[in-house]
Amino acid sequence: MKTILLICYAQVVEFVRRILFLSNSSMRLLFIPGMNRMRKFNGIARSYLQFLRAKHRVPAYREFLKSKNFKGPSFKGLLPQLHEIPETNKENYVKIYDIDARAIGGRLPENEVIIDESSGSSGTATNWARGSFERKRNAKMIQFGIRNLFGKEPLFIINAFALGAWATGINVAMSCVKFAKIKSPGPDTVKIENTLKQFGKKHKYIVMGYPPFLKTLVDQSGIDWLEYDISFIFGGESMSEGMRDYLMAKGIRKVYSSLGASDLELNMSGENDFTISLRKLIRDNKKLQQCLLKFGGALPMIFQYHPADFLIESSSKGELIITICRPGYVSPKIRYNLHDRGHVIDLKELYAIIDKLNIDRSKLVKPQTDLPILFHYGRSDMTVSFFGANISPVDINEVIFLMPQLAAEVSSYCISAPEDESGNKNLIIHLELQKGLTKETAAHAKIEKEFFSYLATVNQDFREALRMTGKEQENRTIVSFYSCMQGPFANKDNRIKTKYIN
Numbered sequence: 001m002k003t004i005l006l007i008c009y010a011q012v013v014e015f016v017r018r019i020l021f022l023s024n025s026s027m028r029l030l031f032i033p034g035m036n037r038m039r040k041f042n043g044i045a046r047s048y049l050q051f052l053r054a055k056h057r058v059p060a061y062r063e064f065l066k067s068k069n070f071k072g073p074s075f076k077g078l079l080p081q082l083h084e085i086p087e088t089n090k091e092n093y094v095k096i097y098d099i100d101a102r103a104i105g106g107r108l109p110e111n112e113v114i115i116d117e118s119s120g121s122s123g124t125a126t127n128w129a130r131g132s133f134e135r136k137r138n139a140k141m142i143q144f145g146i147r148n149l150f151g152k153e154p155l156f157i158i159n160a161f162a163l164g165a166w167a168t169g170i171n172v173a174m175s176c177v178k179f180a181k182i183k184s185p186g187p188d189t190v191k192i193e194n195t196l197k198q199f200g201k202k203h204k205y206i207v208m209g210y211p212p213f214l215k216t217l218v219d220q221s222g223i224d225w226l227e228y229d230i231s232f233i234f235g236g237e238s239m240s241e242g243m244r245d246y247l248m249a250k251g252i253r254k255v256y257s258s259l260g261a262s263d264l265e266l267n268m269s270g271e272n273d274f275t276i277s278l279r280k281l282i283r284d285n286k287k288l289q290q291c292l293l294k295f296g297g298a299l300p301m302i303f304q305y306h307p308a309d310f311l312i313e314s315s316s317k318g319e320l321i322i323t324i325c326r327p328g329y330v331s332p333k334i335r336y337n338l339h340d341r342g343h344v345i346d347l348k349e350l351y352a353i354i355d356k357l358n359i360d361r362s363k364l365v366k367p368q369t370d371l372p373i374l375f376h377y378g379r380s381d382m383t384v385s386f387f388g389a390n391i392s393p394v395d396i397n398e399v400i401f402l403m404p405q406l407a408a409e410v411s412s413y414c415i416s417a418p419e420d421e422s423g424n425k426n427l428i429i430h431l432e433l434q435k436g437l438t439k440e441t442a443a444h445a446k447i448e449k450e451f452f453s454y455l456a457t458v459n460q461d462f463r464e465a466l467r468m469t470g471k472e473q474e475n476r477t478i479v480s481f482y483s484c485m486q487g488p489f490a491n492k493d494n495r496i497k498t499k500y501i502n
């Protein structure tokens with residue numbers, strides 16, 4: 001009986017949402033404040049319906065549940081205990097069952113399906129299928145989000161994401177073409193520069209791309225960014241507040257991030273002026289950091305997300321487990337673990353902490369909605385270990401932008417932690433210089449001490465590692481400079497996300 005009631009309720013919710021999706025004005029009703037309890041219940045009901053759908057109609061998922069000897073979650077009142085459902089991930093599900101077996105009915109539709117692939121930045125690239133309904137629904141959400149951030153003025157979008165088989169590029173182009181002019185040159189500095197010069201300064205531009213490329217675009221093109229109305233939307237990886245400040249000082253009007261994943265969906269959550277102001281407040285307030293953050297190192301990205309679309313949990317290891325609540329997906333995603341670290345907090349809980357610390361709320365931009373807040377720390381496997389300290393690419397990015405001259409000279413970076421013949425571990429930071437610079441011409445050819453001093457301020461565990469190793473660390477912590485496309489950067493492909501662990 002409880003199952004029947006939840007199924008009926010979820011179907012009613014979907015019917016109402018389809019009506020609200022008829023216009024941007026009616027879609028705003030999905031975000032009105034004071035409705036979070038209902039949104040969360042809607043997300044649970046819809047997630048349960050997707051679980052049942054996958055269990056009965058997806059051969060791979062049915063076999064997966066059978067292998068775990070799992071039939072279904074228990075109930076507490078009307079609430080199914082979804083945390084009891086076994087986690088899926090790339091290793092225990094995607095790599096074991098083929099792409100057809102993971103689809104509704106055991107076979108991909110014959111048409112209107114886009115096949116794309118992840119970048120393979122953490123291993124072998126994987127294929128993903130996206131059907132017509134899910135693409136249209138997500139395109140509508142992207143349009144609503146961009147209009148909410150940038151207003152109703154005509155937009156000229158330049159898609160600088162990787163084109164071809166990769167997930168973001170082609171989906172961004174299809175999602176934006178209905179409400180804006182769009183050109184998709186991919187990550188090509190010359191083509192983007194020529195586009196801006198030919199179409200002129202009368203347009204309101206949005207350039208979308210990966211953070212390292214956007215910085216390269218600003219540093220290496222001949223555009224006077226202050227003369228144009230240009231904003232950036234980035235994705236694929238995080239960006240430090242130092243880098244955001246750097247880009248805006250160059251003349252970029254606004255810089256926002258959208259969180260997505262090839263495994264799941266584009267645009268699962270997004271930054272806005274409120275979340276950016278919160279991140280800056282956390283950066284400047286150590287007590288707030290201690291109360292809110294659950295992992296050391298650089299600041300997490302901070303987003304808001306809709307809990308009726310994405311049910312987000314945290315595992316015992318602090319990794320995000322995500323269920324897509326929306327119906328109509330070719331390959332349902334039930335409690336999928338991306339192995340990204342993160343956690344969620346309600347706006348009321350956030351304000352309670354801020355008030356307890358006697359922080360003036362006016363330091364935050366007033367949020368447009370009270371949707372829950374997602375703290376995203378990046379991939380749990382994108383770190384190197386050095387004397388017990390886990391050091392991530394985000395930490396290195398943070399340090400680079402704490403050193404202005406270095407920020408102006410470096411175009412990319414990666415980390416390695418090799419062992420010498422005696423088994424002693426070293427920490428090496430590899431820095432790629434911009435075109436035209438060499439180790440001899442760089443202003444910071446010898447910066448180890450200063451660099452690692454900044455890293456100690458960013459990463460508390462590294463600070464303890466330095467204390468343990470003492471003077472010995474001076475020979476084990478190394479900064480190496482390379483000319484453009486040399487050394488570990490020789491085979492760099494700017495079409496896809498950067499590989500930061502060497």
